Amino acid sequence: MTLIPSFFASLLTLLLSLLLGAATSQAADPLARAALQSKRTLYVGQEVLVDVDVLVPNYFLQPPQFPPIDLPGAIVTLQDGQALNLNETIDGTAYSGIRRTYVVTPQRAGAFALPPAEIPFGYAAVPGQVSQGRVAIPPLRFSVQAAPGAEGGPGVVAAKVSVTQELDQDPSKLSAGDTLVRTITVRAEGMRAMMIPEPDLPAPDGVRIYHRDPSLSDETDRNGQAVAGIRKDVVSYLFADPGTYVLQAIELSWFDPATEKNQSAGTPEVTVTVAPALASPPAIAPPASPSDEPPFDWLRLVAVVVGALATGLVLALLARGLSRLEARWAERRSQQRQSEEAYFRHVVDACNDGSPSGIEKAIDAWSRKAGIAPLQSWLGRFADEETLKAYNAHLQVIYGVPTACESLATTSVLLAGLGKARIAWLAAAGKNRKAPESPALPPLNPVEYARRKSKLNRPGFAGDPNS
Numbered sequence: 056m057t058l059i060p061s062f063f064a065s066l067l068t069l070l071l072s073l074l075l076g077a078a079t080s081q082a083a084d085p086l087a088r089a090a091l092q093s094k095r096t097l098y099v100g101q102e103v104l105v106d107v108d109v110l111v112p113n114y115f116l117q118p119p120q121f122p123p124i125d126l127p128g129a130i131v132t133l134q135d136g137q138a139l140n141l142n143e144t145i146d147g148t149a150y151s152g153i154r155r156t157y158v159v160t161p162q163r164a165g166a167f168a169l170p171p172a173e174i175p176f177g178y179a180a181v182p183g184q185v186s187q188g189r190v191a192i193p194p195l196r197f198s199v200q201a202a203p204g205a206e207g208g209p210g211v212v213a214a215k216v217s218v219t220q221e222l223d224q225d226p227s228k229l230s231a232g233d234t235l236v237r238t239i240t241v242r243a244e245g246m247r248a249m250m251i252p253e254p255d256l257p258a259p260d261g262v263r264i265y266h267r268d269p270s271l272s273d274e275t276d277r278n279g280q281a282v283a284g285i286r287k288d289v290v291s292y293l294f295a296d297p298g299t300y301v302l303q304a305i306e307l308s309w310f311d312p313a314t315e316k317n318q319s320a321g322t323p324e325v326t327v328t329v330a331p332a333l334a335s336p337p338a339i340a341p342p343a344s345p346s347d348e349p350p351f352d353w354l355r356l357v358a359v360v361v362g363a364l365a366t367g368l369v370l371a372l373l374a375r376g377l378s379r380l381e382a383r384w385a386e387r388r389s390q391q392r393q394s395e396e397a398y399f400r401h402v403v404d405a406c407n408d409g410s411p412s413g414i415e416k417a418i419d420a421w422s423r424k425a426g427i428a429p430l431q432s433w434l435g436r437f438a439d440e441e442t443l444k445a446y447n448a449h450l451q452v453i454y455g456v457p458t459a460c461e462s463l464a465t466t467s468v469l470l471a472g473l474g475k476a477r478i479a480w481l482a483a484a485g486k487n488r489k490a491p492e493s494p495a496l497p498p499l500n501p502v503e504y505a506r507r508k509s510k511l512n513r514p515g516f517a518g519d520p521n522s
């Protein structure tokens with residue numbers, strides 16, 4: 056008997072949960088709404104601001120995409136700047152919203168209604184999951200009437216309008232042929248620059264006028280919202296003849312929807328005084344008559360030609376001499392790099408480096424260059440006992456089975472002994488430092504070997520090892 060009441064209690068709880076979930080899901084659907092910012096009478100040419108809000112439960116995961124709106128008889132644009140974020144609680148449910156503003160500028164009087172348009176977005180119907188949503192803009196309706204004095208056209212409807220002008224120079228100090236540049240700037244609060252009409256700028260009789268393309272810009276606040284439209288018109292007046300001219304005043308009538316009054320703004324007329332052009336000498340003097348021209352100076356022409364040829368010859372000789380000096384210098388440098396003294400410097404560098412293989416390569420190259428190979432015999436003639444011992448120790452490191460690396464002391468003794476032996480060898484060669492005998496092994500390049508051999512056999516060759 057106790058199971059039946061328990062069953063009915065569970066069923067009742069389940070039904071209540073389903074009903075509560077259905078009610079919650081129905082109350083938590085996304086929604087859209089539209090409203091006019093202005094509650095006053097709307098006029099043709101006035102900027103009508105329409106706020107469109109999109110609200111979703113929880114929060115957005117993809118921002119709403121507000122579509123363009125095509126409204127016959129009006130110009131509709133989406134207001135620039137940042138969107139407004141909203142947070143509201145509706146029927147106990149927390150909503151997040153985004154508001155964008157459409158700017159509707161009616162071009163005729165009558166009734167208007169926003170056409171149906173859908174706004175897609177993504178939101179968190181279930182936290183952490185993206186749900187795609189779509190809402191329709193409500194069909195907002197409003198009426199527009201013509202502004203007083205507009206004569207059927209859109210007119211200028213703004214909160215405030217100012218008109219200024221600038222001249223690039225004093226209009227009372229012009230001469231015939233001068234140009235005067237006039238800049239007209241119109242600033243209209245609560246109106247886009249593209250809606251400001253072009254000012255009437257006629258040219259006086261006998262004056263040419265040139266119009267530049269107007270400059271349109273919108274002044275915005277720190278939130279990026281449009282505050283005023285600015286239009287700049289630049290014209291140039293060309294006064295070809297002297298006289299007095301009057302440039303027409305600029306006047307712009309506008310209607311203020313806040314005060315519901317017509318007002319006007321403008322600039323005064325400009326009186327221009329143009330004086331006759333001042334007589335000035337021609338920029339280029341007329342050519343002299345043929346009878347006044349001096350005879351052609353052939354002697355001067357010959358002197359110029361001879362001077363040019365002499366200068367060219369001197370430059371050519373200088374270039375040739377410099378080329379020969381450069382070649383001799385290069386040859387001298389090459390001889391120095393290939394001299395016995397240069398090869399011995401490689402021995403000194405190798406000993407200072409301390410690498411046994413490097414020392415052996417440098418000593419071998421130097422002995423071949425100096426023509427004193429085999430080196431053992433040469434050391435027996437010119438080196439002392441300590442140098443021979445150091446050299447034998449060095450050979451033991453290179454070709455024997457060394458127990459340790461060659462010591463720094465042995466390398467120093469070897470280098471010092473080679474230096475002393477070299478000095479003794481050079482002294483024995485005589486004051487002229489005759490060239491040493493040919494190396495025991497010929498060079499790898501037979502052409503170089505033949506050239507050096509012919510040089511050694513040449514009469515009068517001193518054989519200086521430092522050359």
